[in-house]
Every structure is written in structure tokens, then in C-alpha cells.
Amino acid sequence: MEGEIGGTTATTEYRASPFGPAEVVAKVADAAFGRPLVTNVLRAQLVEAMIALVLEPVWHWCGADYAPCDFERADGLRLEVKQSAARQSWSTGKPSKAIFDVAARTGRNEAHGWVAEYGRAAHLYVFAHHPTFDDTADHRDPAQWLFYVVPTTALPDVKQIALGTIRTMAEAVPISMLAETVAAAASTISNPRTA
Structure with missing residues (x-):
């Protein structure tokens, strides 16, 4: 490929790579999610993926950089996911x-x-909590997570909320009951497009 740089013509050769995008993605996925304990920065995506697997296609997973929410229903109802784990990918003791x-x-x-x-x-x-702290902790295992579904209107006017407070507002459910729990909570909220 030829181009002009600073008044001179330069030639750049592109050589075939010994690997492609799929191999790069696989390498990154293994580095990020190939161990039982996932760093906090990436654990949110992991939890959202679990939730997507039980809520789709009723809910659309729309979480991305600067998205206003993590999931949205066709009628405009929005859902935010927050997660926390007892055991971190670094030693906390x-x-x-x-x-x-x-x-x-x-x-x-x-x-x-x-x-x-x-x-x-x-x-x-949806507040997701991974309570396992011993050596069996595996953030990738949906069965090890507990989920609490809380309407936004029930949240106090605070910047942060502790799990103990959330437990006074909602019961923990396993991943197998999350879709029906979200549906029940959503049924109590007026349609946001007509409210």
C-alpha cells in the first residue's frame, strides 16, 4: 500500500497474520473468564450475561458503555443490574x-x-450477590449466585446500599427463579411510556 508521508511516498506491506479475530477473542475470554474468580471490573458482564440467558427474549440486554440501563423491555421498562461477591480475585482474607x-x-x-x-x-x-467465600467459589457458576429484585421506587434516597438493607426489601432467589421474580415485580410498575 502506498501513501504520501511528509512529501515522500512510503510503502507499507500488510502481511497475513498467523491468527485471526476469533483466536484473539478466545485468548482474551480465557484470560478474563478462564478461572473461577473473576475481577470485579469484568464480573458485571458475567452476571449480566447470566441474567440475559434467563430474561431474553422478553428483555433486551442493552448494557454497554454509558447505556442508561442494562436491560430494557419493549414497553420501555428498564432494569439495572448491580453485583457483588464475598470472595474477590485478589486475596482479602x-x-x-x-x-x-x-x-x-x-x-x-x-x-x-x-x-x-x-x-x-x-x-x-436486580442485585446479584455471590456469597461463597471458600475454595468452591466460582463466579462463573450461576447456581452460586443469589438475586434480589427491587423496584426503584422502594430504594431509599442514598448513594450506596448494603446487602442487609436490600434483604429487608426483597427475598433472595436463585437464577432458576429470577425470570418469574422479575416478571412479578415488573407487573407492579406502570407502563413507563404511558405513565
């Missing part, structure tokens, strides 16, 4: 305290741009 960020925001990104509207963008929250 004792179980980590489960505290979740629920702070209201000054606005949110939508498809058409920034919407300056104070509050929480989701109508429902």
Missing part, C-alpha cells in the same frame, strides 16, 4: 462487604443524546 451503588444521576445517555434528568434511569434493580 475475609469476605468483602456487599455494598451497591444506587446513586441518582444528573442525566443519562439515550440514542438521541444526553438527557439532563435527575434520578435513576431504571424502573427495577
Whole structure:
């Protein structure tokens, strides 16, 4: 390939790679998720993927960089996922305290741009907690997680909320009961597009 750089013509050769995108993705996936304990930064995606497997196709997994929520239903109902684990990928010596960020925001990104509207963008929250601290802890195992479904209107006006407080608002359910629990909680919320 030829191009002009600083008034001179330069030639760049592109050589075939001995591997392609699939191999790179597999390598990254193994590094990120190939061990039982997943770093906190990536664990959120792992939990959202588990939840997507039980909520789709009723809910669309839309969580991405700066998305206003993690899941959305066709009628506009939004769901936010927060997660915490007792055992971390680094040595802590004792179980980590489960505290979740629920702070209201000054606005949110939508498809058409920034919407300056104070509050929480989701109508429902799913708080996922991985309580296992011993050597059997495997963040990748959906059966080891407990889920708490809380309508946003039930959350106090705080920036962070502890698991103990969440337990006063909702009962823990396993992944096998999450879809029906979300559906029951969603049925108590007015349609956001007509409310």
C-alpha cells in the first residue's frame, strides 16, 4: 500500500497474520473468564450475561458503555443490574462487604443524546450477590449466585446500599427463579411510556 508521508511516498506491506479475530477473542475470554474468580471490573458482564440467558427474549440486554440501563423491555421498562461477591480475585482474607451503588444521576445517555434528568434511569434493580467465600467459589457458576429484585421506587434516597438493607426489601432467589421474580415485580410498575 502506498501513501504520501511528509512529501515522500512510503510503502507499507500488510502481511497475513498467523491468527485471526476469533483466536484473539478466545485468548482474551480465557484470560478474563478462564478461572473461577473473576475481577470485579469484568464480573458485571458475567452476571449480566447470566441474567440475559434467563430474561431474553422478553428483555433486551442493552448494557454497554454509558447505556442508561442494562436491560430494557419493549414497553420501555428498564432494569439495572448491580453485583457483588464475598470472595474477590485478589486475596482479602475475609469476605468483602456487599455494598451497591444506587446513586441518582444528573442525566443519562439515550440514542438521541444526553438527557439532563435527575434520578435513576431504571424502573427495577436486580442485585446479584455471590456469597461463597471458600475454595468452591466460582463466579462463573450461576447456581452460586443469589438475586434480589427491587423496584426503584422502594430504594431509599442514598448513594450506596448494603446487602442487609436490600434483604429487608426483597427475598433472595436463585437464577432458576429470577425470570418469574422479575416478571412479578415488573407487573407492579406502570407502563413507563404511558405513565
